[in-house]
Amino acid sequence: MVGYPHAGETQFLGPHGEPRRLGKRQVRGVVDVDAVIRGGCGVGHGEGCLTGSSSRTYHINARYHPPERNAPMCGRYSLIAEITQLALRFEFEAGRLAQPPRYNVAPTQMVLTVGSGEPRHASYMRWGLVPSGAGGVSAGAPMINARAETLSERPSFRTALRERRCLIPADGFYEWWRGSGSRSPVRVTLASGEPFTFAGLWETWRDPNGDPVGSCTIITTQANELLRPIHDRMPV
Numbered sequence: 001m002v003g004y005p006h007a008g009e010t011q012f013l014g015p016h017g018e019p020r021r022l023g024k025r026q027v028r029g030v031v032d033v034d035a036v037i038r039g040g041c042g043v044g045h046g047e048g049c050l051t052g053s054s055s056r057t058y059h060i061n062a063r064y065h066p067p068e069r070n071a072p073m074c075g076r077y078s079l080i081a082e083i084t085q086l087a088l089r090f091e092f093e094a095g096r097l098a099q100p101p102r103y104n105v106a107p108t109q110m111v112l113t114v115g116s117g118e119p120r121h122a123s124y125m126r127w128g129l130v131p132s133g134a135g136g137v138s139a140g141a142p143m144i145n146a147r148a149e150t151l152s153e154r155p156s157f158r159t160a161l162r163e164r165r166c167l168i169p170a171d172g173f174y175e176w177w178r179g180s181g182s183r184s185p186v187r188v189t190l191a192s193g194e195p196f197t198f199a200g201l202w203e204t205w206r207d208p209n210g211d212p213v214g215s216c217t218i219i220t221t222q223a224n225e226l227l228r229p230i231h232d233r234m235p236v
Contacts, residue, residue: 075106075107075127075144075145076104076105076106076173076174076185077105077170077172077173077174077198078102078103078104078105078170078171078172078173078174078187079099079101079102079105079112079169079170079171079195080101080102080103080171081099081169081171081195082099083097083098083099083112083122085195086099086112086122086169086195087122089194089195090114090120090167090169090195090197091120092114092115092119092120092121092122093119093120093121093122094122095121095122097112097122097123097124099112105127105170106127107127107128107142107144108126108127108128108142109126109127110124110125110126110127111124111125111126111127111168111216112124112168112169113125113166113167113168113200113202113214113216114166114167114168114169114197115166115202116165116166116167123214124214125166125202125214125215125216126213126214126215126216127142127144127215127216127217127218128142128143128144128215128216128217129142129143129144129146129156129157129160129201129202129203129215129216129217130143130203130205130213130215131155131156131203131205132159132203132204132205143156143217144217144218145217145218145219145220145233146201146217146218146219146220147219147220147221147233148219148220148221148236149221151201151219157201157217160201160202160203161201164201164202164203165199165200165201165202166200166201166202166216167197167198167199167200168197168198168199168200168216168218169195169196169197170195170196170197170198171189171190171193171194171195171196172187172188172189173187173188173198173235174186174187174188175188175227175230175231176230176231177230186230188227188230198218198219198235198236199218199219199235199236200216200217200218200219201216201217201219202214202215202216202217203215203216218235218236219235219236220233220234220235220236221233221234221235221236222234
């Protein structure tokens with residue numbers, strides 16, 4: 001489901017976090033969109049949540065343009081559920097881990113991951129995989145995504161694919177919708193609103209002090225019909 005409150009609807013978040021619910025969708029081509037904008041709680045900057053005070057409802061018309069092919073995925077997601085709820089749903093031992101509500105998880109931040117062993121254990125890792133032989137964080141862009149189609153071919157991911165898989169809990173992720181001359185973030189959730197997990201890979205490298213630091217990446221694949229109007233890729 002893209003947005004809420006009903007399955008099949010598409011919700012766009014405006015610049016102040018206000019939900020924009022689309023009345024029309026089309027998978028291909030350029031369409032006219034009749035949107036309803038309401039004030040409310042949306043994604044803020046950092047880990048905050050912006051709350052709109054306006055109760056006005058008004059209609060706008062926007063032009064939808066298909067996404068650019070092979071554009072990089074937007075690296076943001078949310079995880080609001082409590083750690084006890086996540087541990088019960090995904091059957092892992094949380095130990096003494098804490099999980100405060102996070103509305104805007106970004107690359108290079110520490111993120112909750114669940115290992116593939118038995119019993120499952122959860123830990124925090126840096127989002128942006130650092131290959132074990134790299135010697136540390138490079139100056140380049142963090143490897144926040146890994147394409148499912150080429151995992152076995154990429155030296156950075158081959159060993160992790162065989163030996164170090166993980167789950168990365170979330171309850172929504174964000175992509176950019178490109179309208180007429182502007183972009184708006186789209187929040188993608190399950191229709192039920194429940195938490196889910198991304199498929200991920202992880203590695204361990206050592207910082208300058210010699211301490212082990214875990215890092216992870218989210219696996220992506222070709223977008224399905226629902227998400228294709230927004231992006232040509234989606235998380236696994």
